[in-house]
Amino acid sequence: MSNIVAIVGRPNVGKSTLFNRLVGERKAIMDDQSGVTRDRHYGRAEWIGKYFTVIDTGGYVSGSEDVFEEAIREQVQLAMEEANVILFMVDVTEGIHPLDEEFARVVRKSKKPVYVIANKADTSERVHWAGSFYALGIGDSEIFPVSSQSGAGTGELLDAVVSHF
Numbered sequence: 001m002s003n004i005v006a007i008v009g010r011p012n013v014g015k016s017t018l019f020n021r022l023v024g025e026r027k028a029i030m031d032d033q034s035g036v037t038r039d040r041h042y043g044r045a046e047w048i049g050k051y052f053t054v055i056d057t058g059g060y061v062s063g064s065e066d067v068f069e070e071a072i073r074e075q076v077q078l079a080m081e082e083a084n085v086i087l088f089m090v091d092v093t094e095g096i097h098p099l100d101e102e103f104a105r106v107v108r109k110s111k112k113p114v115y116v117i118a119n120k121a122d123t124s125e126r127v128h129w130a131g132s133f134y135a136l137g138i139g140d141s142e143i144f145p146v147s148s149q150s151g152a153g154t155g156e157l158l159d160a161v162v163s164h165f
């Protein structure tokens with residue numbers, strides 16, 4: 001498969017909301033293997049005539065800190081192997097969370113293009129907060145303020161994503 005976009009990030013930042021918006025009514029193919037790293041939803045999306053597959057990663061189980069770190073590493077590494085473009089999602093309303101830094105450590109090693117998605121940027125004030133995530137140091141990648149709930153900012157993001165396809 002080609003043209004694959006993976007959405008990674010800690011729980012509750014809005015990954016599934018963006019996934020559902022991108023995939024729309026098209027039925028997502030569920031990976032029925034459950035577990036820490038294998039809970040992945042795949043869906044087909046289209047933007048300006050270009051088709052691509054979106055992976056919604058998730059599937060955390062509670063465990064010790066070590067297990068959690070390992071789960072993050074595996075989740076992101078699998079996504080990075082499989083995808084052509086990585087969307088690393090954070091929550092503008094919460095600022096940089098320790099788990100965001102955990103993800104950033106792994107994502108930074110990606111040789112694939114990575115975009116930081118500052119989600120929940122529902123208002124113009126929140127859009128301005130997005131700049132604070134440059135401190136995550138994700139190479140030279142851009143930060144896209146987005147509201148997955150309203151769709152604001154997703155056009156600019158998708159223009160950047162499909163430029164790789």
Ligand code: GDP
Binds near residue numbers: 013015058
């Ligand atoms: P995930 O765990 O990363 O998949 O996050 P979800 O997609 O399940 O969303 C977590 C929560 O954030 C839900 O209550 C969503 O309704 C909410 N949410 C997602 N996107 C937005 C957004 O753009 N703005 C706001 N205000 N809330 C959002």
Ligand code: MG
Binds near residue numbers: 017058
């Ligand atoms: Mg989810």
